[in-house]
Amino acid sequence: MARRRSRRSRSQPLDRLAIMIIAGLSLALGLLILSGDHATARVRDFTWQDRQVGAEDQAFLLTFSRPMDVASVEKNLTLDPPLPGKVSWAGRRMAYTLTQPLPYGETFSVGLKGARDRYAATANGSSRFEPFQSQFETRPRAFLYIGAEGDEANRLALADLSRQERTILTPKNLSVMAFKPYPLGDKVLFSASDTSQAGSLLNQQIYTVTTGLTPRPPVDFAAQRPPLWQQLWPQKKAAPSGETALVLDNSTYQNLKFDLSADGQTIVVQRVNQQNPADFGPWVVRQGSPPQPIETEPGGDFLIAPDSQSLLLLQGQGTAIIDLGSEKARGPNQPLDFLPNYGRVLDLAADGSAAAMVNFNQDDPEKRFTESLFLVTNQGREEELLQVSGAIVDAQFDPTRQILYVLASELVKAPPDADTLQSEDAYAEQPLLLAITLADAKASPLLRLPQQQRIHMSVAPDGRSLLIDLDGQTTPEGKTGAPIIWNLPLVHPAVSSDVAKSAEGADTTPSTAAAEASNASSMPTVTDPEEFPFSGLQATWLP
C-alpha cells in the first residue's frame, strides 16, 4: 500500500514529457494564430470547364475552396458573351441557372476577379482570391437531312453551320428512310434499305452511324460518379464520321417505324413477321440484350416519353401509355394509362410535363371534320389550343416550353386551275406555321406555306431557328423540283427587338404574312428566311 502511494505522488516520466509537449504545442498554436491568415481562396471546381454544353444543361456550378462573400462574387462574375441567369448559393457552391436556352455554336468565357472570402469580408481585410478564368462552348449548330440530289441522293448527310461544311454519313448502297440523332449528337440511328438487294424497299434494317462530332458533355453533378478506374482510364478517341453499325436486321421481321429514347438507351421498333402478318407489334431493343416484343395490344404510331421509361402508343381511337421499365416484363403489359380522346401525340416537352396531342373530334357532331390540338399536362389539365378545319400536321415545343410551334392546315377555296376540271366548291388545304404561347393559349400564324402535302419542320434546340423542308417548284411539265430546306431564324422579342422583314411570297417561298399580327409580347417572329443551296428531306437539328 505504501508503495502504491509513493508511486502516485512521484512525478512519472510521462507527466513531465506530456506537460512539456502541451506547453510547446500551446506556444506553437499561439504563434500560428498570431501569424494570420495566408490562404488564398480559389475556385475549386467549375462544372462546365472546357466542356461542350447543350440546351439540356441549364445551370453550372462553381465550387469555392472556402466560404465566400456572396455579394463580391455576384458582382465580379463575368460571362462573355453575357448570359442572363439567376445565382443561388449552397454554402461554398454557387449555381448559375440560365433563364434562356444557350445559343448554339458559340464559345463563352467565365471570369471572376477580386472576389473575397467571407472571413476577409467580415474582417474587412484585403481580397485574397486567385483570379479565375475559364471557358465553355455550346454544341455546334448542325442538322441532318436525307439528300435528294447527286451523290447525296437518299443518303444521310450532316450540315454543320458552325463550320460551314457538309458531310455524307451513310454508304451509297443504303437508301435512308428515317433517322433520329442520339442525345449527344455523336451518333444517328437510322433505318435504311440496301439497294443492292432485290425487294429492298420492304427490307429496312436499323443501323447507327457516327457523325464525327465529339461531344464533351459536362459532368452531371447530380448523377453517380463513375468508379475511379473509369475516370483514370484514357478517354476513347472520337470515331470518325460515317462508321455504320447494324442494330437490328430484318431476317424474320420487317422493321417499320422506330423511335429512340431521350437517353439514347432504348429503341422501340414496330415490327411485323415476314411470314405471319398477324405477328405485329412494337419491340424494344436495349444495349446488350436481344430485342424483345412488348406484350400489348397491337397499335399504330408511337413515341417514347422523355423520361425514357414509357411509350405512348396509339391503340384504337386513343393513346395508351405503356411502361418500358427496364426489368423484363413477363405476360401482357397493362397500359399505365389510357387517353381515349387523343388519336395522336405530336410532341412531349423535354421535362415530360406536357404533351401536344390531337383530338380528331369524332364524338362531337358540331366539330365533325375538324381537328383540335390539345395541351395535356402531367397534372391532368387538358386545354384546347387550336381547332382547324384541315389537319394538324406537326407540333413541337420550344426549349423554354413557353411556345408551341404548329404546322396545321385550313381548308380554303381551291384556286381556279385552267387545266383540270373542278367542281364549284373545290377546297384545298392551306398549310400554316403557327406559334402558340402556352401561358395564354394565344395562337398567331407566323407563315403561310405553299399548298402541298409533305412539309417537315424542326425547331432548333436553342429555340432560335426553325428548319422547314418543302417540295420544290413544280415545273411546267408537272415534275416536282428538288426539295428545298429553309432556315427560319426566330426572333424572340425578349432577345432582340429587330423588326421583322417580310419576304416576297412566291409559290415555294414562305411569306411572313402575319408577322405584324404577332405583336404579342412573347411571340417570336420569323425574319429573313434563308434557303440552303442544297436540297434534302427531313431536315432535323442535332440536339
Added chain:
Amino acid sequence: MTQLNNGITLFFSLLVEAMPFLLLGVMFSSVLLLFVDEQKLLAVIPKNVVLAALAGSLIGFLFPVCECGNIPVARRLLTKGAPTAVAIGFLLAAPTVNPVVFWATWIAFRDQPEIVFLRVGFTLIVAVTIALIFSAQTDVRPFLQDSLTRIMGEPEPATPVPAEVEISPLLKSGTFLMQSPGQVLQLDAPPAQVLAQVAVAAPPMATRLRMMVDNMVLELRELGAVLVIGSAIAAFVQVAVPREVILSLGQGPVTSIVAMMALAWVVSICSTVDSFFALSFASTFTSGSLLAFLVFGPMIDLKNISLLLTVFKGRAILYLFVLAAQLVFLLALVMNLYTS
C-alpha cells in the same frame, strides 16, 4: 418537455448506434484473449517504438471497430502485454484508420477526395505522436486503473530489481491458489482470464468458444453499463448546449476549427457514420474545420470518456485529450491558414 424528449431521443440514438460496435469490440477482445497467444503477438510487433506505434495504428484494418468498440480491444492488448505504443496507437487510430470508416468517408466526400486521405493521414500523425509520448513511460501501470494492473501482473523489470521490492504477489486483495513456490494464481479473476494465465492448458475448441461467449457477456455487461452512463451524459450536454450554440461560436478560420472540435466532442457520433454528419457542414465550413471534426471526434468524445475511465486514470485521459486536441488543432490550423 420537448427538451426531455430530445434528450431521450439523443440518448437512445447514441446507445443504439454504439452498442453493436461495442459488441464487436468485446468480441474481438475475447478472441484476442482466448485464441491469440501473447508470445506470438509480441513476436510480431516491431521492436522499434515508432514502428510499434504505427503498427498499433494500423491494427484497425484487422479489427474494424469504432471509438466505443476499440476500448475493450485496447484494454486487452494492454493486459496481453503489448507495448504501450501499440495500445495507444490502436486506441486513437483504429476508429478512423479502418476499411469501414474509409469507405464511408469516401462515399460522403467523393467530390473532395483529399478529405478522405487527409483524415487518415492526420489521424496517423496524431496517433503515432501521442503513442510515442506515452511510450516514454516504460511502466505505464501508474496511469492505468487498479483493476487492470491487477490482471496485468508485474512486468519483467528492465533493471535488476532492488531486493526490497521483491514482494509476494499475494500482497494484494483477492483469492489465490498457491501452485509451486512463487507461482500464484488469482482465483477471483474471471474464469477465462484465469485460463489465459494458465497458458499450458489448452482446452478443447468447444470449451474455448463457450468461455469466449462468457467473457463477451462479462465485458459487455461491464462496458455496456458504462456506455449507458456516457451516452446519458452526452445526451444531457447536447440538450443543455444545443448544436447551434456551438456552431455559432465561430465562423472564422480559427474559431470554426474550435467550433467543429467542440461539436465533435459533444455529439459523440460514431466514427462509422460521422462523415455523413460532417457532410452537412461541408458547404459552410473550410476543409480544415471538417478535418478537425473528422479526426478529433473518433479519438475522444464525451461518450467514450466514461469507457476510457475503465482503462486509464483521469490524469492519462487528460493527457490524451489535451494532446489530441492540440495536435488536431495545429494540423487543421495549418490547413486553414496556409492552404485553401
